Amino acid sequence: MFDYKLLAALATVVEQAGFERAAQRLGLSQSAVSQRIKLLEMRLGQPVLVRSTPPQPTALGQRLLNHVQQVRLLEGDLQQLVPTLDEEARTERLRVALNADSLATWWVEAASGFCDESGVLLDQLVEDQAVGLKRMRAGEVAACLCASARPVAGARALALGAMRYRALASPAFVARHLAGGIDGAALARVPAIVYGPDDRLQHRYLAALGVEGGFLHHLCPSSEGFVRMAEAGLGWGLIPELQVQRQLADGRLRDVLPGRCIDVPLYWHSWRMGGEHLERLTRHVERTARRWLVAPAAL
């Protein structure tokens, strides 16, 4: 069999994004961790890590990480029967990548049901969907929650429903900037709020109103900050309905164009051979999604 001491060193360096933290996590010296990576590379005759900051796996390194992740998931099933077999004797962890708006809203209910039952600890990563799926492919995460329907090899993708986004602003913002009537052209001339360079929701909303090209916008990569900026009248933006039920009820936020929304479908990607814990988490995710997400509709 493979030497899992060496493979665990590789996985930990990538997961912890550095040799020093990997050493802390493994309870080894930094040079012992380095030694293990070098030994692995000598045996393979090829590098497994690019020594950048943070270290990146090579293509071969990624295939090994993928393997380690799957072995860990399989070990999870046996853990309760044979806890003493685990050399690291640590509580089990599951790593998942997910979109920021889910983590800020409905996701925690699914996580809570799962952790209560299983005692597993969660390593949650917030990633744009392209990166989340890259991490799946590289074996760095056991599952990924994102808007892409296409599963990576060895995984399946489960359609969960959609998050409904409404274009919202404060009444004061509308009164100040949009008193002359609201259409696509008017919206493009007043500041929008955009989560970050990969957030295309505001672009899509304006495109459906016939506006192509650039528009004024702030960047705000925080789900909570985004809502606060909208409440403070700094701009309009697409916000998950789930996140602002109170603000909609008490009138702090209003639709800029009532009746128009964007439904973003969400898919749960998980390894087929992921083991019992991953199956259980999947069941909790499905159940919670059914309660909170909507059936996707076209714009």
Add this chain to the structure above:
Amino acid sequence: MFDYKLLAALATVVEQAGFERAAQRLGLSQSAVSQRIKLLEMRLGQPVLVRSTPPQPTALGQRLLNHVQQVRLLEGDLQQLVPTLDEEARTERLRVALNADSLATWWVEAASGFCDESGVLLDQLVEDQAVGLKRMRAGEVAACLCASARPVAGARALALGAMRYRALASPAFVARHLAGGIDGAALARVPAIVYGPDDRLQHRYLAALGVEGGFLHHLCPSSEGFVRMAEAGLGWGLIPELQVQRQLADGRLRDVLPGRCIDVPLYWHSWRMGGEHLERLTRHVERTARRWLVAPAAL
């Protein structure tokens, strides 16, 4: 003078994290952007960008970016007098790096006052403090809000006060996991919530209670998700007092050890020659911080 078309291409590729998005932003073809970078490198006889994903500036590239950022800030002062001089004819933008918990809480009030007055749009980046200051040094941001007191060359650091963090959990979590009494050893045996690999607050809290080394924890890189996890009884963690006044008042969250907190000092780093807009933002930040932050105290 320098050829600012070339320098703007460099800055945009780095800011947009890629050639394709830089081309969109500049309204050029991707090959035209590439061409400008190559021409810049030919004139300098040295590379300015490492063609990784995303592209990274070389040391020389960073010095040029720093220069571009400062020139843009200075242009900002003249903008109102001579708006037609700006070739890109776009609304002015200010890029700032800040910590996630500020963006989720008090920051928006400062931003709101500033944007109302100036009409400037904000590019906000959430960064760990080491990265935020690296971006200052590289000239990628005009200002940075973080816990480090030491200014980078050419900038000043203003002490704003501190965010007070309290170690909180749900009453159900305490009843279930900590009924036998709460001390450092007991806390280290039940799940904590940690924002990400760079969040050392829980480590510091436990260290002050005599616990060294590892402890059980979930990772949750979302300010709002962190609070939701604590409310759902998934773990205990250090949360800005500012963010959970409601939950503390209605009893959804409670101190695990009343009277113990961690005050994290915050500093506002900004370029000395940053121009009028940056001065004005600085005044708003100072004023808002005075209202929301506390005078730092030792643990």
